[in-house]
Amino acid sequence: xxxxxxxxxxxxxxxxxxxxxxxxxxxxxxxxxxxxxxxxxxxxxxxxxxxxxxxxxxxxxxxxxxxxxxxxxxxxxxxxxxxxxxxxxxxxxxxxxxxxxxxxxxxxxxxxxxxxxxxxxxxxxxxxxxxxxxxxxxxxxxxxxxxxxxxxxxxxxxxxxxxxxxxxxxxxxxxxxxxxxxxxxxxxxxxxxxxxxxxxxxxxxxxxxxxxxxxxxxxxxxxxxxxxxxxxxxxxxxxxxxxxxxxxxxxxxxxxxxxxxxxxxxxxxxxxxxxxxxxxxxxxxxxxxxxx
Amino acid sequence: xxxxxxxxxxxxxxxxxxxxxxxxxxxxxxxxxxxxxxxxxxxxxxxxxxxxxxxxxxxxxxxxxxxxxxxxxxxxxxxxxxxxxxxxxxxxxxxxxxxxxxxxxxxxxxxxxxxxxxxxxxxxxxxxxxxxxxxxxxxxxxxxxxxxxxxxxxxxxxxxxxxxxxxxxxxxxxxxxxxxxxxxxxxxxxxxxxxxxxxxxxxxxxxxxxxxxxxxxxxxxxxxxxxxxxxxxxxxxxxxxxxxxxxxxxxxxxxxxxxxxxxxxxxxxxxxxxxxxxxxxxxxxxxxxxxxxxxxxxxxxxxxxxxxxxxxxxxxxxxxxxxxxxxxxxxxxxxxxxxxxxxxxxxxxxxxxxxxxxxxxxxxxxxxxxxxxxxxxxxxxxxxxxxxxxxxxxxxxxxxxxxxxxxxxxxxxxxxxxxxxxxxxxxxxxxxxxxxxxxxxxxxxxxxxxxxxxxxxx
Numbered sequence: 001x002x003x004x005x006x007x008x009x010x011x012x013x014x015x016x017x018x019x020x021x022x023x024x025x026x027x028x029x030x031x032x033x034x035x036x037x038x039x040x041x042x043x044x045x046x047x048x049x050x051x052x053x054x055x056x057x058x059x060x061x062x063x064x065x066x067x068x069x070x071x072x073x074x075x076x077x078x079x080x081x082x083x084x085x086x087x088x089x090x091x092x093x094x095x096x097x098x099x100x101x102x103x104x105x106x107x108x109x110x111x112x113x114x115x116x117x118x119x120x121x122x123x124x125x126x127x128x129x130x131x132x133x134x135x136x137x138x139x140x141x142x143x144x145x146x147x148x149x150x151x152x153x154x155x156x157x158x159x160x161x162x163x164x165x166x167x168x169x170x171x172x173x174x175x176x177x178x179x180x181x182x183x184x185x186x187x188x189x190x191x192x193x194x195x196x197x198x199x200x201x202x203x204x205x206x207x208x209x210x211x212x213x214x215x216x217x218x219x220x221x222x223x224x225x226x227x228x229x230x231x232x233x234x235x236x237x238x239x240x241x242x243x244x245x246x247x248x249x250x251x252x253x254x255x256x257x258x259x260x261x262x263x264x265x266x267x268x269x270x271x272x273x274x275x276x277x278x279x280x281x282x283x284x285x286x287x288x289x290x291x292x
Numbered sequence: 293x294x295x296x297x298x299x300x301x302x303x304x305x306x307x308x309x310x311x312x313x314x315x316x317x318x319x320x321x322x323x324x325x326x327x328x329x330x331x332x333x334x335x336x337x338x339x340x341x342x343x344x345x346x347x348x349x350x351x352x353x354x355x356x357x358x359x360x361x362x363x364x365x366x367x368x369x370x371x372x373x374x375x376x377x378x379x380x381x382x383x384x385x386x387x388x389x390x391x392x393x394x395x396x397x398x399x400x401x402x403x404x405x406x407x408x409x410x411x412x413x414x415x416x417x418x419x420x421x422x423x424x425x426x427x428x429x430x431x432x433x434x435x436x437x438x439x440x441x442x443x444x445x446x447x448x449x450x451x452x453x454x455x456x457x458x459x460x461x462x463x464x465x466x467x468x469x470x471x472x473x474x475x476x477x478x479x480x481x482x483x484x485x486x487x488x489x490x491x492x493x494x495x496x497x498x499x500x501x502x503x504x505x506x507x508x509x510x511x512x513x514x515x516x517x518x519x520x521x522x523x524x525x526x527x528x529x530x531x532x533x534x535x536x537x538x539x540x541x542x543x544x545x546x547x548x549x550x551x552x553x554x555x556x557x558x559x560x561x562x563x564x565x566x567x568x569x570x571x572x573x574x575x576x577x578x579x580x581x582x583x584x585x586x587x588x589x590x591x592x593x594x595x596x597x598x599x600x601x602x603x604x605x606x607x608x609x610x611x612x613x614x615x616x617x618x619x620x621x622x623x624x625x626x627x628x629x630x631x632x633x634x635x636x637x638x639x640x641x642x643x644x645x646x647x648x649x650x651x652x653x654x655x656x657x658x659x660x661x662x663x664x665x666x667x668x669x670x671x672x673x674x675x676x677x678x679x680x681x682x683x684x685x686x687x688x689x690x691x692x693x694x695x696x697x698x699x700x701x702x703x704x705x706x707x708x709x710x711x712x713x714x715x716x717x718x719x720x721x722x723x724x725x726x727x728x729x730x731x732x733x734x735x736x737x738x739x740x741x742x743x744x745x746x747x748x749x750x
Contacts, residue, residue, distance in 0.1 A: 046736050155714060262733075
């Protein structure tokens with residue numbers, strides 16, 4: 001009874017469609033497309049919107065990006081940071097979600113809420129609290145473990161310390177995502193495995209995990225995008241230090257744009273990062289075989 | 293005359309306090325307060341060379357409203373506004389406070405349009421972002437030079453857009469209790485860095501290898517309070533003769549950096565891991581001495597009021613330095629060149645009132661713990677009651693301002709210091725890298741050092 005011969009039949013439907021589409025086009029144009037265009041144009045200029053400086057430089061900003069030792073170092077840090085945090089986020093998220101999903105666990109909603117709580121806490125607040133916990137003199141981490149480590153100012157531990165905080169804050173997101181994925185698994189597939197005599201591990205390895213592949217891809221892609229943009233925890237906990245030991249790619253963009261007011265160079269960095277993010281996302285699709 | 297001015301300001305403050313206390317006070321009360329303030333308005337011109345003439349009508353006596361933007365210290369600004377509007381009741385000045393974090397993005401964008409504030413507070417570290425929006429001060433250069441020190445450093449193509457009302461620099465703050473417990477007296481106040489290191493050793497307490505009390509702590513501020521200042525004691529400027537090329541890998545800088553490393557690693561008077569910030573560690577009663585700039589005096593009195601502290605002038609290497617230290621100026625207000633002409637005229641007059649008004653100058657300098665740039669206030673009693681200013685009074689002419697340096701100078705030296713202390717990089721390599729970074733970051737900067745304008749410049 002709801003089948004229509006044409007997608008839109010009435011005049012009011014067409015008007016509504018036009019209004020909705022126009023609103024979306026205006027919204028994305030004003031808040032996304034135009035700013036991106038302005039930033040792209042700015043990346044070819046010496047640009048400080050606060051002083052009104054806007055001088056054409058050609059490709060000089062891009063040349064500086066690719067010859068900058070600090071950018072290379074920060075990209076390596078970003079790669080290490082992203083890979084480690086994503087592995088733990090996915091691993092912990094999947095493991096804990098599977099544990100909560102188990103019929104042996106009661107109070108599922110409680111656990112789901114507890115693990116999700118750090119995710120909804122602002123990064124700024126979490127970073128400040130963890131910075132305090134890492135304090136070499138009065139921090140709880142040294143006191144609990146009886147250590148004497150200057151976590152955030154030791155080049156060997158600083159990035160690890162920031163990664164640890166980020167994993168703690170973010171893995172709850174993967175827990176909730178995987179739980180949603182687990183509850184939507186087709187019951188007949190699991191039933192069939194049981195009938196065929198598959199044990200718990202075999203069911204997980206050959207049925208559950210492959211069926212969760214789209215969710216894993218979703219979490220990984222989202223994580224790549226989020227962690228390539230990570231800078232708040234660096235800004236609050238280490239300011240890129242000691243020296244430049246914990247510089248991440250997005251932190252350089254922040255530093256260049258909002259500390260040095262070098263918006264042209266920051267825009268060039270942003271576009272390079274945009275391309276890198278796109279390439280990694282595409283690669284993830286390729287690797288998972290779900291390019292379409 | 294000064295008493296009259298003080299009375300006018302006090303009346304204005306009382307008026308503000310009274311209004312604040314009453315909350316929704318009646319119109320009658322407001323009228324009474326205003327009348328009271330008007331009654332104490334000075335009758336004669338005041339000021340030194342820059343005179344403020346009270347008889348000159350503003351905006352032909354017609355009502356006019358302007359905005360004044362600042363980032364803090366509302367009461368302080370309101371005092372000056374109230375003093376001014378008591379003289380000119382047809383002028384209304386709305387004080388707009390934007391937090392520091394937002395101020396420096398909001399202000400230039402507002403100044404770029406037609407509805408920006410006519411007058412605004414300036415910090416010279418944002419000079420390059422603001423200079424294009426500033427109108428030159430409508431006060432003869434020679435009058436400014438006659439009344440204030442450091443004016444020449446602010447002259448751009450014959451114009452002055454703002455000057456310093458006060459000069460801030462570093463001094464040594466010491467914990468008196470720790471000082472006494474170490475058996476030290478006023479006689480032990482060090483004059484040289486060698487003496488300073490010996491005193492710091494006496495103030496250091498250890499339990500085996502574990503540091504319990506640091507004799508001197510410069511964590512997180514070594515770049516601002518040591519590297520960017522002690523080079524002058526050794527006769528080296530921060531910038532080379534062209535005024536643009538940094539000089540941060542100079543022999544003097546290396547010597548200063550080496551001294552800092554030796555104080556921690558050889559003398560053991562502190563540690564890179566003992567407290568994230570030296571200032572906090574001092575405030576928390578864990579470190580006996582720190583070198584901090586003037587604002588620390590107020591911080592101690594407000595945040596760490598239980599610390600009994602003293603202040604002495606920064607030591608020197610040989611007692612006869614080229615300059616004792618670097619200073620930075622607290623700037624006077626800026627006038628928005630894009631504001632309507634009638635608003636600019638009020639803003640110009642307000643700046644003149646501020647510069648001529650000794651009480652406002654003293655109030656601002658005490659609030660910021662800056663040494664007055666106004667020459668006539670160098671031995672002002674109230675100023676010299678502040679120990680952090682008194683210690684500067686003898687040699688204040690031997691402090692040097694390099695100009696409104698881009699932030700990269702500080703941040704690059706901070707990274708260099710962290711590389712040396714935490715990442716095991718040698719001093720020469722770290723300072724060479726800082727030099728390269730600063731050159732790269734400043735390649736498009738219009739900054740030019742004004743070290744050549746220092747009274748004792750070589």
